[in-house]
Amino acid sequence: MKLDSKTPDGPIEKRWDDYKFRLKLVNPANKRKFKIIVVGSGLAGASASATLAELGYNVDCFFYQDSPRRAHSIAAQGGINAAKNYQSDGDSIHRLFYDTVKGGDYRARESNVYRLAQVSNNIIDQCVAQGVPFAREYGGNLANRSFGGAQVSRTFYARGQTGQQLLLGAYSALMAQVNAKKVQLHRRTEMLELVVAEGRARGIVTRNMVTGQIESHAADAVVLATGGYGNVFYLSTNAKGCNVTAAYRAYKKGAGFANPCYTQIHPTCIPVHGEYQSKLTLMSESLRNDGRIWVPKNKGDARVPTQIPENERDYYLERRYPSFGNLVPRDVASRAAKKVCDEGRGVGSTGLGVYLDFSDAVSRLGKDGVRERYGNLFHMYEKITAENPYKVPMRIFPAVHYTMGGLWVDYNLMTTIDGCFAIGEANFSDHGANRLGASALMQGLADGYFILPYTIGDYLATVGNNPLSRDDKHFVKSVEDANGKVSTLLGIKGERTPDSFHRELGKLLWDNCGMARSDESLKSALARIPQIKDEFWQNLKVPGNGRELNQTLEMAGRVADFIDFSEILVKDALARTESCGGHFRVESQTDENEAKRDDAQFSHAAVWEYKGEGSAPERHVEPLSFEYCKPSQRSYK
Amino acid sequence: MNFTLKVWRQKPGEKGKLVTYDSKDISADASFLEMLDVVNERLIEAGQTPIAFDHDCREGICGMCGCVVNGFAHGHQSGTTLCQLHMREFKDGSVIYIEPWRSKAFPVIADLIVDRSAFDAIITAGGYISIRTGSAPDGNAIPISKDVADAAMDVAECIGCGACVAACPNASAMLFTSAKISQLALLPQGQPERMTRAQRMVRAMEDAGFGACTNHGECEAACPKEISMNNIARLNREFIGASVKK
Numbered sequence: 001m002k003l004d005s006k007t008p009d010g011p012i013e014k015r016w017d018d019y020k021f022r023l024k025l026v027n028p029a030n031k032r033k034f035k036i037i038v039v040g041s042g043l044a045g046a047s048a049s050a051t052l053a054e055l056g057y058n059v060d061c062f063f064y065q066d067s068p069r070r071a072h073s074i075a076a077q078g079g080i081n082a083a084k085n086y087q088s089d090g091d092s093i094h095r096l097f098y099d100t101v102k103g104g105d106y107r108a109r110e111s112n113v114y115r116l117a118q119v120s121n122n123i124i125d126q127c128v129a130q131g132v133p134f135a136r137e138y139g140g141n142l143a144n145r146s147f148g149g150a151q152v153s154r155t156f157y158a159r160g161q162t163g164q165q166l167l168l169g170a171y172s173a174l175m176a177q178v179n180a181k182k183v184q185l186h187r188r189t190e191m192l193e194l195v196v197a198e199g200r201a202r203g204i205v206t207r208n209m210v211t212g213q214i215e216s217h218a219a220d221a222v223v224l225a226t227g228g229y230g231n232v233f234y235l236s237t238n239a240k241g242c243n244v245t246a247a248y249r250a251y252k253k254g255a256g257f258a259n260p261c262y263t264q265i266h267p268t269c270i271p272v273h274g275e276y277q278s279k280l281t282l283m284s285e286s287l288r289n290d291g292r293i294w295v296p297k298n299k300g301d302a303r304v305p306t307q308i309p310e311n312e313r314d315y316y317l318e319r320r321y322p323s324f325g326n327l328v329p330r331d332v333a334s335r336a337a338k339k340v341c342d343e344g345r346g347v348g349s350t351g352l353g354v355y356l357d358f359s360d361a362v363s364r365l366g367k368d369g370v371r372e373r374y375g376n377l378f379h380m381y382e383k384i385t386a387e388n389p390y391k392v393p394m395r396i397f398p399a400v401h402y403t404m405g406g407l408w409v410d411y412n413l414m415t416t417i418d419g420c421f422a423i424g425e426a427n428f429s430d431h432g433a434n435r436l437g438a439s440a441l442m443q444g445l446a447d448g449y450f451i452l453p454y455t456i457g458d459y460l461a462t463v464g465n466n467p468l469s470r471d472d473k474h475f476v477k478s479v480e481d482a483n484g485k486v487s488t489l490l491g492i493k494g495e496r497t498p499d500s501f502h503r504e505l506g507k508l509l510w511d512n513c514g515m516a517r518s519d520e521s522l523k524s525a526l527a528r529i530p531q532i533k534d535e536f537w538q539n540l541k542v543p544g545n546g547r548e549l550n551q552t553l554e555m556a557g558r559v560a561d562f563i564d565f566s567e568i569l570v571k572d573a574l575a576r577t578e579s580c581g582g583h584f585r586v587e588s589q590t591d592e593n594e595a596k597r598d599d600a601q602f603s604h605a606a607v608w609e610y611k612g613e614g615s616a617p618e619r620h621v622e623p624l625s626f627e628y629c630k631p632s633q634r635s636y637k
Numbered sequence: 638m639n640f641t642l643k644v645w646r647q648k649p650g651e652k653g654k655l656v657t658y659d660s661k662d663i664s665a666d667a668s669f670l671e672m673l674d675v676v677n678e679r680l681i682e683a684g685q686t687p688i689a690f691d692h693d694c695r696e697g698i699c700g701m702c703g704c705v706v707n708g709f710a711h712g713h714q715s716g717t718t719l720c721q722l723h724m725r726e727f728k729d730g731s732v733i734y735i736e737p738w739r740s741k742a743f744p745v746i747a748d749l750i751v752d753r754s755a756f757d758a759i760i761t762a763g764g765y766i767s768i769r770t771g772s773a774p775d776g777n778a779i780p781i782s783k784d785v786a787d788a789a790m791d792v793a794e795c796i797g798c799g800a801c802v803a804a805c806p807n808a809s810a811m812l813f814t815s816a817k818i819s820q821l822a823l824l825p826q827g828q829p830e831r832m833t834r835a836q837r838m839v840r841a842m843e844d845a846g847f848g849a850c851t852n853h854g855e856c857e858a859a860c861p862k863e864i865s866m867n868n869i870a871r872l873n874r875e876f877i878g879a880s881v882k883k
Contacts, residue, residue: 051770066691067757069797070699086777122771129773131766131826133789140780158790164698165793172765179761187754210649210746239693274664278671279695380697383721384668449770497681499674543686548649549747551689552681 001256001609003622006411007111012097012628016115019411020454024461031056033465036456037204037219039191039246041068041174043167043441044424045225047448050173053182055453060217061174062186062206064241064554069171072227072239073444076163077284077377078147079155080127080441082120087144091152093117098629099150100439103329104404104432105581105597106631107259107605109624111411112429119450120442124156126449130169134158146327147286147437155438160284160376166441170448190554191246192482194222194420196253197474201420202467205478207486209554212547214482216475218467220460221419223452224250225444228403228425230263232562232569233514234506236400237269237282243558244565247407247426251568255415256607256620258408258428260565261573264435264582265515266401267333270384271353280399281384283356283377285437288326288333290361290373291394293317295354299344305355305393316340320592324636331434331582331595332636334398338515339593341397348395357393398515402440404431404582405572408607408622412455413447416607419463421456423447428605433581486546489556494539498555501536505563508532513570518586522574529570533563568608568617575619578602590633599631638663638729642676644688645736647745655734658688665725669712670695670702672724689748697721697861700796703803704749705736710800710859718798718861738799740808742846753799755845756813762841763834764817766826779825789823792816794862804859807848812856814842815872816864822875832882835875 008015026034034057038049041063049061063071083096096117101108124142128134135143135157144153158165177183186206193205195216203218229244230236251257268283294313301308316336318325328336337354340346347353361370367390371378378389385395407415407422409429414421424444431439468474512525536559544550578598579588588596604621611617640660647653658680663672670692677687693701697718704719706712712722727733735749743751781789793816801812818835821827827834850869857866 047770054769065693065699065701066753067700067797069757070693070701072694072699075694075696075698084776122773124776125773126768126770128776128779129766129768129826131789131821131824133786133793133820133824134776135790136781136783136786138783140782141777158793161698161794164796165790168793172760173768173770175757175761176765176767178757179763185757239699240695241693273666276664276667276671276675278668278674281696379716380721383697383717383723386666386723386725453770495682497678499678541681541684543681543684549689549750552687 001416001607001618001620003256003408003416003607003620004410005109005622007109008411012110012114015111016118023454023458026457026461028056030465032058034058034460035060035219035467036221036223037062037217038223038225039204040071040225040227040426042071042073042225042227042424043170043444044448045071046167046170046174047445048223048225048423048452049183050170050177051449051453052456053177053180059177059183060186060219061183062189062191064188064190064209066187068174068185069168071167072242073167073441074164075239076441077160077282078286079145079157079162079438080123080166081147081154081438082124082156082442083117083154084121084124086142087153089152091154095152096120096154100430100436101432101629102634103436104434105595105634106432106599106603106626106629107580107624108430108432110626110628115451116430116443116446119446122450123442123445127166127169130172132158132165132169145286146289150436160286160374163441166445170445192249192485192557193478194250194253195474195478196417197468197472200418200463203470203475205482207482210549212550214479214486216470216479218470218475220463220465220467221421221456223421223423224407224426225423225448226426228406229565230400230403232506232566233400233509234502235272235277235280235510237266237280240279243561245558245561247422248561248565250407250415250417250420252610253417254610255417255420256408256609257405257568258605258607259405259572260569260608261576261583262404262433262581263400264330264402264404265334265398267330267337267398268356268396269399270381271348271350271395271397281380282399282401283381283394283396285330287356287374287377290365290370291326291356291358292360293326293354293356295340295345295347305347305357314340314345321636328636329434329436334515335584337398353395353397355393356396358389362390402435404428404433404435408605412458413452414455414459419459421452423452433583485557486553489540489553489560490542490546492537492540492542494541496539496541498540498542498552498559501532501540502559502562505532505566509566509569513573516584516586517573519574522570525570526567526574529563529567536560536563571617572606572608576602576606594634597631603631638665638724640727640730641732643732643734646688646748649747653745663724665723667724668695668720669706669722669724670720689750691750692720695720698796700798703738703798703800705738705803707734710738710803711861715858716861716863738803740802740847742808742810743799743802755847756797756799756810758845759810759814759838759841760817763830763837766821767830781825785823789820792819792864792868795864796862798861800859800861801856802847804855805848806853806855807851809850810842810847811850811869811872812860812864812866814838815868818875819868819871822871831875832879835872835879839876
């Protein structure tokens with residue numbers, strides 16, 4: 001596998017501009033001859049589909065939900081970063097770049113991150129022009145707040161529903177192009193195979209989830225905007241339908257999968273409370289701006305929180321990190337919560353929880369002031385837990401939230417398969433080993449609105465317009481494979497539901513490859529996964545048939561890919577014996593229990609290549625170099 | 638907790654009917670959809686076809702879920718999507734009726750799943766500001782007072798779930814349509830296309846087969862985001878204004 005990142009040289013401020021100038025263009029009259037498939041309709045997929053269609057390309061957009069507006073970007077709460085420096089508090093493109101590289105624990109490409117920071121400002125302008133109702137100051141200017149891991153206020157927000165508003169903005173741009181007949185939507189359609197011929201992506205095979213029809217679609221390029229793989233853990237803050245199938249199918253066809261072990265555990269989620277639980281709910285980390293995190297100083301203190309006097313509380317983040325306090329980055333906050341719970345000081349019936357207390361904020365801002373900032377989050381918390389957070393502290397615990405790993409892409413956002421691009425959370429590029437708060441929305445929209453539309457033109461201009469016929473043997477074979485998989489799943493006729501396998505896999509990964517990973521835990525997971533896989537293919541039960549709406553069949557296909565994928569996730573975690581960002585190896589920590597990197601051995605992206613069923617995947621590396629941000633031990637003290 | 642469910646089951650192209658299921662040993666802290674998950678797991682284990690229902694984010698924001706529960710869209714609790722409704726809100730031992738959204742414009746696909754693409758058609762007709770990527774002025778070049786931004790946000794919160802249509806005796810989509818028209822009519826960015834937008838979106842709404850508004854107010858009561866029906870008055874004003882000025 002050849003990993004040519006195509007990263008430009010020269011002064012970092014000029015790299016993207018110079019590179020854009022060197023990219024080939026497609027003549028406006030020729031653009032309408034090209035067809036581009038976009039899989040996914042979240043921030044990345046919708047913004048890319050809309051922008052490519054505006055440029056004149058024909059776009060086919062596929063998504064498993066009933067409308068493009070449902071994609072899980074919609075659930076992002078806190079905000080979106082941009083280097084506008086409207087607050088004159090010392091922000092700049094360079095500072096956003098520096099913070100992102102540092103926050104990612106020096107495991108991202110400098111050139112990509114700088115470009116992200118550069119286009120961040122265009123995103124805000126674009127969204128405002130679309131009618132996104134960002135929060136405003138009384139004078140009419142855009143409001144900002146600070147967000148986990150940043151010492152400047154650079155986060156733009158729309159109450160606690162920023163993701164919703166940005167997605168609806170991108171969705172509206174997309175629907176304008178549907179109206180212009182430049183985009184065709186394929187609702188309730190799931191991608192099952194990527195069609196690759198002679199090293200080039202030529203289309204996809206899908207299943208219509210209403211009729212069960214397996215269909216093939218040809219195009220000049222395929223863009224995967226299919227999100228992350230957090231649901232491999234079963235319980236996560238992802239939507240129930242989020243899955244790794246599209247990305248994993250691309251991997252099996254030759255796309256390198258980078259850094260699968262980089263998973264982000266978000267510190268502020270509602271704790272797990274029962275076996276039947278289907279998902280975890282995130283509480284935006286903006287809550288950490290005004291809420292104070294604590295646990296009782298003494299083990300096993302069973303008093304209700306309001307009865308525990310101030311001097312018997314341990315505000316452990318403020319104590320351990322005086323300068324960042326409750327606003328330390330996510331990985332640091334999550335591990336700190338795990339540590340106090342491991343010490344037996346966790347709260348709630350399971351002992352797996354810490355308090356997030358707003359009593360100081362309520363006395364400082366008043367109940368209305370708190371409601372103004374966090375009303376919808378408090379409302380949601382009360383709905384789920386039947387507790388009133390204005391009166392008693394919230395209970396929170398870390399949960400899987402985001403995956404920094406993803407399909408390896410070069411500076412053009414192209415995977416190792418020519419003509420197959422990956423954007424948004426589906427790729428690995430910008431967040432290194434840990435993503436900062438309010439940066440996911442920024443990256444999804446940067447890729448879709450401002451980067452891919454330039455770079456894909458260079459590819460199309462190079463290969464020209466010569467789509468492969470759907471009668472070609474590669475298409476026929478892929479359709480056969482997809483049909484075969486469906487019949488196999490239906491034909492097992494065992495005893496266990498897809499969900500029961502998914503829960504078992506998720507628990508195995510959470511216990512052995514979650515917030516803390518050791519050589520021993522990872523090896524035991526690797527021993528267990530093939531057993532789960534064997535049982536799955538022998539004892540799965542899927543009622544009904546494949547020629548109708550069959551939600552159990554959909555789940556079964558996704559769980560099958562999650563099981564296969566989990567092996568490279570664990571193998572990656574095992575191979576990376578250092579700790580970095582969200583990847584914490586217990587063998588590699590500082591005296592103060594922080595993640596300890598090993599730059600001499602691991603200053604690289606690890607990229608996994610599929611070598612066929614039954615063969616071990618091969619680990620490749622893309623070395624990372626740091627000219628502008630000198631790696632140091634991250635310190636938030 | 639134990640419940641008896643009366644669930645609407647319908648295969649494509651066939652007539653539907655209510656089927657009775659036992660729902661036993663359910664935790665009071667389970668959400669309504671988690672209760673259905675438990676029932677479905679047991680159905681699959683028994684070799685029966687599970688109940689098909691739409692859902693995705695399960696945190697009340699994607700708008701994918703929704704059924705009529707005991708006659709109420711998203712159930713009886715106000716300001717709540719079905720995924721955020723918890724079983725502690727029901728009486729132990731009670732009978733729960735679960736049906737899909739009912740509207741000519743939302744045909745049933747299977748069981749509790751309906752086709753809501755008519756909502757997308759309304760947005761496609763004009764629920765946007767035509768601004769090409771990359772052509773926007775600086776974000777602060779258009780000052781918007783906090784009151785206006787807040788009012789626009791109040792309506793922009795619509796999740797497009799369709800509860801307003803399901804609750805309306807006329808199956809009208811006026812609340813949904815008015816939410817988008819209001820958001821864009823309130824904001825300065827929405828002014829250039831304001832007149833054509835109102836006309837095109839209202840026409841698309843009628844073409845899709847939604848009924849007219851006769852001020853029942855059921856939509857506002859059912860809306861999980863509590864969007865006000867004052868917006869329908871604004872829609873009417875926008876639409877009539879556009880017709881007069883044309």
